[in-house]
Structures are given as structure tokens and as C-alpha cells.
Amino acid sequence: MTASLELFFDVVSPYSYLASTQVAALAARHGISVRWRPFFLGGVMKATGNQPPATLPARAPYLLRDVQRWAAKYGVPLQFPRRFPANTLLAQRMLTALQSDEVARLAPGFFALYWAEGGDVTDPDTLRGRADALGFDGGALLAAAAGDEVKDRLKATTDEAVRRGAFGAPTFFFDGEMYFGNDRLVLLEDALVASGAMS
Amino acid sequence: MTASLELFFDVVSPYSYLASTQVAALAARHGISVRWRPFFLGGVMKATGNQPPATLPARAPYLLRDVQRWAAKYGVPLQFPRRFPANTLLAQRMLTALQSDEVARLAPGFFALYWAEGGDVTDPDTLRGRADALGFDGGALLAAAAGDEVKDRLKATTDEAVRRGAFGAPTFFFDGEMYFGNDRLVLLEDALVASGAMS
Numbered sequence: 001m002t003a004s005l006e007l008f009f010d011v012v013s014p015y016s017y018l019a020s021t022q023v024a025a026l027a028a029r030h031g032i033s034v035r036w037r038p039f040f041l042g043g044v045m046k047a048t049g050n051q052p053p054a055t056l057p058a059r060a061p062y063l064l065r066d067v068q069r070w071a072a073k074y075g076v077p078l079q080f081p082r083r084f085p086a087n088t089l090l091a092q093r094m095l096t097a098l099q100s101d102e103v104a105r106l107a108p109g110f111f112a113l114y115w116a117e118g119g120d121v122t123d124p125d126t127l128r129g130r131a132d133a134l135g136f137d138g139g140a141l142l143a144a145a146a147g148d149e150v151k152d153r154l155k156a157t158t159d160e161a162v163r164r165g166a167f168g169a170p171t172f173f174f175d176g177e178m179y180f181g182n183d184r185l186v187l188l189e190d191a192l193v194a195s196g197a198m199s
Numbered sequence: 200m201t202a203s204l205e206l207f208f209d210v211v212s213p214y215s216y217l218a219s220t221q222v223a224a225l226a227a228r229h230g231i232s233v234r235w236r237p238f239f240l241g242g243v244m245k246a247t248g249n250q251p252p253a254t255l256p257a258r259a260p261y262l263l264r265d266v267q268r269w270a271a272k273y274g275v276p277l278q279f280p281r282r283f284p285a286n287t288l289l290a291q292r293m294l295t296a297l298q299s300d301e302v303a304r305l306a307p308g309f310f311a312l313y314w315a316e317g318g319d320v321t322d323p324d325t326l327r328g329r330a331d332a333l334g335f336d337g338g339a340l341l342a343a344a345a346g347d348e349v350k351d352r353l354k355a356t357t358d359e360a361v362r363r364g365a366f367g368a369p370t371f372f373f374d375g376e377m378y379f380g381n382d383r384l385v386l387l388e389d390a391l392v393a394s395g396a397m398s
């Protein structure tokens with residue numbers, strides 16, 4: 001059985017975006033698979049009482065600088081959205097309608113839309129168009145996202161993350177341990193090395 | 200003129216401790232000096248409305264794991280204090296009575312006391328003993344810490360940090376840019392490389 005790394009993420013989260021650009025290469029370096037797990041960050045915040053860092057006025061300008069620094073370090077585009085935070089419930093539900101390997105193909109498209117292209121991540125037509133462009137049936141995903149089965153599954157994933165200790169995004173789990181934040185990829189990689197995941 | 204890196208810290212802060220164990224080597228790698236600037240984190244929190252991360256119940260157990268992971272990564276001892284947070288006003292005032300190069304010698308002793316040895320960082324006799332052991336006149340430092348000049352200077356340093364954008368600890372400044380947290384040493388080092396500080 002191949003060891004697996006779980007990534008709980010929400011398209012609304014800048015540090016989820018940043019981490020999402022690195023996780024495939026990280027996993028490949030250690031010969032493990034990534035299980036992409038869309039959850040709803042708003043639900044995590046509500047359940048835990050956590051607040052987004054930019055809520056603190058003194059912290060907001062620093063956050064803008066910080067995400068740009070990480071984007072520069074990673075060599076990925078980043079344009080801070082004019083509308084932030086956005087309600088990503090529909091986007092996360094569309095992702096929830098997919099299998100993990102499909103999420104791995106669509107989530108980067110949604111992230112790019114919101115974090116690099118100034119797109120409206122709340123707009124159904126925009127999301128459908130992006131899904132279509134990446135080879136999915138965007139209309140079918142929108143329909144699935146409106147159904148109770150997908151709504152319940154997204155809620156269950158969010159509840160599961162909270163139950164396992166998550167309080168923000170991105171949150172990784174590997175080998176029974178939780179890692180929170182793009183800035184903990186370095187500790188996660190240490191754990192991958194220590195586990196001898198690549199054998 | 201040698202380029203300088205400012206480090207605002209408080210002995211109460213676990214991530215200040217962790218960063219403090221790395222900063223001398225970081226600076227040496229790039230041929231710059233470190234200006235150790237003791238401030239009072241409680242004052243920063245009050246001025247900005249920020250809260251320590253462990254305030255959030257869901258986050259507290261993760262924080263304990265996280266600081267141990269960083270300590271293991273750095274190869275430094277860490278024993279989470281039974282009394283946390285502690286009031287470090289006296290310790291920070293004693294450090295404020297010193298010049299930066301002296302702070303660089305005493306602060307590690309206070310950090311070790313609180314973060315590695317289970318010592319009482321609020322106890323005047325303990326602080327005096329540690330200062331004496333490191334070649335300072337602990338009694339004179341305690342006396343200075345009780346004087347208005349040092350009290351005012353610590354308050355001024357704290358106010359300056361807040362005015363420049365700080366909202367927590369450790370906070371670094373280099374080349375007009377602020378970096379917050381032990382986990383941003385990697386971005387700070389990128390900036391040092393880019394600046395060609397080591398020439």
C-alpha cells in the first residue's frame with residue numbers, strides 16, 4: 001500500500017493556494033500519493049472559533065506582503081483578489097463531487113482563477129467554464145454541487161477535519177500527524193524523509 | 200557600514216526562543232550583525248488586539264507538537280513551561296538595561312531558563328543568578344530594571360515595534376522589510392541572499 005498524504009484545503013485560502021503549487025512535487029520526491037480533500041474553511045472557522053489572520057488590522061498589510069514573498073519564492077503567479085474573502089461554498093462543492101485524482105486536476109484551475117487571474121470564484125458560469133476547459137463536464141458538476149449528497153459529503157469532510165484537530169487551511173495529515181500551513185511543508189518533508197516514504 | 204538585522208523578541212514567546220537559537224548562525228552566514236531588541240509582547244498584543252495562538256482551544260495541542268518539531272529540527276532542547284504564559288516584564292527590563300551585544304549573551308540564558316530548564320522566569324533571584332552566571336552583575340541589572348529610565352525605554356521599544364507594523368514575536372526587520380515568526384527565517388534568508396549582504 002502506497003503511503004498517502006492528505007491535503008485539506010479551500011480555494012479561498014491564500015496559503016492553501018501556495019501549498020497546492022508545491023504538494024505534487026513534494027509527494028513525487030518521496031514517492032507517495034496526495035489525497036486532495038476539499039473542505040469548507042468557513043465551517044472550520046465557525047466550529048473552532050478561529051479567525052482568518054487578516055481579520056487583525058495590524059496583520060492585514062503584512063499578509064499581503066507575505067503571500068507575495070512566498071509566491072516569488074515558489075515562482076508562481078499571485079494577484080491578491082479584490083474580493084476577499086469570497087464565498088467558496090459552490091466551488092468546494094463542485095470539487096467534492098470529484099474523486100481525489102480529479103480534484104488534483106480541477107483544484108489548480110480554481111486556485112488559478114481566484115489567486116492569479118482576478119476571476120470570480122463565486123460565479124457558477126465562471127466555475128463551469130473553468131471545469132469545461134480542463135476537460136470536465138462543468139454543467140454536471142454544478143448539478144451535482146446542488147444535490148444533497150455532495151452538500152452532505154462536504155460537511156462530513158469539514159467535520160472530519162475539525163474532529164481530527166484542524167483549525168485552518170491548508171491542513172496536512174501524514175502518518176497520523178497533522179501539519180498546519182504552507183509554512184509547515186518543511187516540517188512535513190522532514191517527516192517524509194524520516195519515514196523513508198521513498199524506498 | 201555593516202548591514203544589520205533587527206530582532207524584536209520576548210522571552211515568553213516559544214517561537215522567539217526557537218528563532219533566537221538560529222539567528223546568530225544566520226547572520227554569520229551573511230556577514231551581518233544582529234541587533235537584539237527586547238520588547239514586551241504583552242504590550243504588542245494589547246496595542247494591536249492580537250491574541251497568542253494557544254488562546255484558541257483547538258490550536259493549543261497543535262502548538263505543543265509544533266514547537267517540539269522545530270526544536271527537534273534545530274537540535275535544541277525544549278521543555279514546554281508548566282506556567283505559560285509567564286509575565287516576563289522583569290526579564291525584558293533587565294535585558295533592556297543592556298547594550299545589544301550584551302543582550303546577545305544574556306537573552307539565550309533567559310530563554311534556556313524558561314524554555315529548556317523549567318525555571319521560573321518571573322523570579323528576581325533566579326534571573327539575577329542566571330545573569331551572574333553569565334558574567335553580568337545581576338544585582339545591578341535588577342536595580343536598573345526597577346528604574347524609570349529602563350521602564351520607559353522598554354515601553355518605547357515596544358511602541359516603536361508596533362508603529363513599524365509588529366503584531367507578535369519574534370519580529371525581524373531587514374532592509375526596511377518586516378518578517379514575522381520563526382517560520383519566516385527562510386524568507387529572511389532569501390532576502391539576505393538577494394541583498395548580497397555577504398560580499
